[in-house]
Amino acid sequence: MGRRVAIVGTGQTYHKSHRPDVTSREMIREAVVAALADADLTIKDIDAVVIGNMDHFESINYVDTYSVEGSGAFMKPVMKVSTGGTTGSTVAIAAYYHVASGLFDRVLAVGFEKNSESDTTAAIITCSDPVWDRFSYSGAIPSLATEATAYMEKYGATQEDAAMVGERDRGHALNNPYAHLRRPLTVADIMASPMLAYPIKLGDICPRSDGACAVILAADGIAQKIASRPAWFKAVSVRHTYTWFGDSTDYNKGLVSLQRASREAYAQAGIKNPVEEIDVAELYLPYTWAGLKWIEDLGFCGPGEAARFVGDGNTHMGGKLPVNPSGGVLSTNCIGATALLRVAEAAIQIMGKGGKRQVPDVKTALATGFGGCFWSDVVILSAVRP
Amino acid sequence: MEKNGTPVERLEITFKHPMPYEWSIGRYGSRFFQEIREKRRFIGIRCDGCGSVYVPPRRVCGPCFRELTELVPLSDTGVLTAFSVVNYPFIDPATGELRPIPYTYGYIRLDGADNIFSHLINEKDWHKIKVGMRVRAVFKNPEEMEGNIQDIKYFDLLP
Numbered sequence: 001m002g003r004r005v006a007i008v009g010t011g012q013t014y015h016k017s018h019r020p021d022v023t024s025r026e027m028i029r030e031a032v033v034a035a036l037a038d039a040d041l042t043i044k045d046i047d048a049v050v051i052g053n054m055d056h057f058e059s060i061n062y063v064d065t066y067s068v069e070g071s072g073a074f075m076k077p078v079m080k081v082s083t084g085g086t087t088g089s090t091v092a093i094a095a096y097y098h099v100a101s102g103l104f105d106r107v108l109a110v111g112f113e114k115n116s117e118s119d120t121t122a123a124i125i126t127c128s129d130p131v132w133d134r135f136s137y138s139g140a141i142p143s144l145a146t147e148a149t150a151y152m153e154k155y156g157a158t159q160e161d162a163a164m165v166g167e168r169d170r171g172h173a174l175n176n177p178y179a180h181l182r183r184p185l186t187v188a189d190i191m192a193s194p195m196l197a198y199p200i201k202l203g204d205i206c207p208r209s210d211g212a213c214a215v216i217l218a219a220d221g222i223a224q225k226i227a228s229r230p231a232w233f234k235a236v237s238v239r240h241t242y243t244w245f246g247d248s249t250d251y252n253k254g255l256v257s258l259q260r261a262s263r264e265a266y267a268q269a270g271i272k273n274p275v276e277e278i279d280v281a282e283l284y285l286p287y288t289w290a291g292l293k294w295i296e297d298l299g300f301c302g303p304g305e306a307a308r309f310v311g312d313g314n315t316h317m318g319g320k321l322p323v324n325p326s327g328g329v330l331s332t333n334c335i336g337a338t339a340l341l342r343v344a345e346a347a348i349q350i351m352g353k354g355g356k357r358q359v360p361d362v363k364t365a366l367a368t369g370f371g372g373c374f375w376s377d378v379v380i381l382s383a384v385r386p
Numbered sequence: 387m388e389k390n391g392t393p394v395e396r397l398e399i400t401f402k403h404p405m406p407y408e409w410s411i412g413r414y415g416s417r418f419f420q421e422i423r424e425k426r427r428f429i430g431i432r433c434d435g436c437g438s439v440y441v442p443p444r445r446v447c448g449p450c451f452r453e454l455t456e457l458v459p460l461s462d463t464g465v466l467t468a469f470s471v472v473n474y475p476f477i478d479p480a481t482g483e484l485r486p487i488p489y490t491y492g493y494i495r496l497d498g499a500d501n502i503f504s505h506l507i508n509e510k511d512w513h514k515i516k517v518g519m520r521v522r523a524v525f526k527n528p529e530e531m532e533g534n535i536q537d538i539k540y541f542d543l544l545p
Contacts, residue, residue: 020396059401086420122479132442134480135535136506138472142491145470153517197491198471198512242448246441246502249493251468 001322002100004220006230007347011037015180015211015332028070028112028212035214039226043072047104050079050162052087055124058117071110071223085371086341093236095217105219109339118207133245133375134380141205142197148289150251163190164310165291166203166330173327175356180209180332204288209335213341219223231347235268237261248346248374257376258297263373264379274299279362281323281347282342284370323358343379350383396469414443419533425527430458437527438500454461461497471512494521506540520544
């Protein structure tokens, strides 16, 4: 058992499709300065930095070194962590390991992406196996779409069912001043949007955003002095499968990595009934069907029950278990920061700093990361020191 | 000197040169393509730990972390487990060119295999495709084959 660790500050940029006014270093600095201000710390207080973004995206290697002016890591212990879409949550978990180990007291976790600086689909294609999968793979959208076709066939879910998730998340984004897409989107809008890769339409899929996120973690005894209401780590779990698509896409079994990561995290946190015991969830839902299928894998409802569960308002603001008060990935997607934003937003809910997107009286918050080839990370935060 | 806050023309740089790579296919991957060229059939590999048959064949079973050696012949038919019809334009990083669209991308459980094989489906109209349909591989002519995944042209939907 490591030391107890809490999040004591968060910072993020105002997300946009294109930030030609800054380099990625300068953009990272905006998030870091905001996180330091939130924790009332200076960069001198930071003992180590963990940073990540998507491999191949901006064509920048050694991002740990490249970014020192932005991250403040100059002549500090710094490590890059890059695990695809899960990068941001893995960065948070690696920073947690740093502090829990007892070796560092205050650690800065940073995720960023300037999607505008590269061709996101071409870059994502390079994550697929070059011998077997790359010639037919066309980026994130169709591989997610295959999951949707299997789910619709198995449970009779409709495109309108999935669109409810988009309407919900885009509605929630109106409460988040940092969100990239801040226009409401209805089920009818989504149904009328162009078909990108059956059954995914433009309104079903996340945007490409430029942005950065920074989170400050501190050790037990220090965290309480920095923050009046720290967000304590209660559980973390990382589960990766294969990189070959054929080995991770047995949809009859579901999203196995998320099933296993969430069950391990629930066991660590002593959670038996997630819907009753979790107050808010920030889920990495990159497309609308994920908001159905994956909440079944998380155990929020039974297999095939998600459309009714979401349709009844259980996951809306004011529902039993609000999902994505921030607007989620469907509203903001600066990929290397996306999963760190889930952790940051979960911490914001615990710390009571959510403003218009705040869920009342949050004691337990769940954050997930999704990426690579159907990989999953899970983080559970608590208002109560474990 | 200009003052901070004065509008500045924002410049960008574009990189346009190709960057070649060379990937090893491995022992069993090479056998897989040779079998297709010589015998027009698929081969998989069985794990003697869990009994799973993998296609394409590889040297290690991930869950068991054991070395695999038992190659097994497989059918050229299987079941479509999932699909999507790709309908948006994008640059193929392997060629630097737009990939022709629309095309259908499918996951197939080949008869005799336990995992899933990803390839193309020879039907662009999603109304005509259903998860659970039977499919059959269509190979290139041997003289056109190059020892890569495109030696399989696509999978036809079976009536």
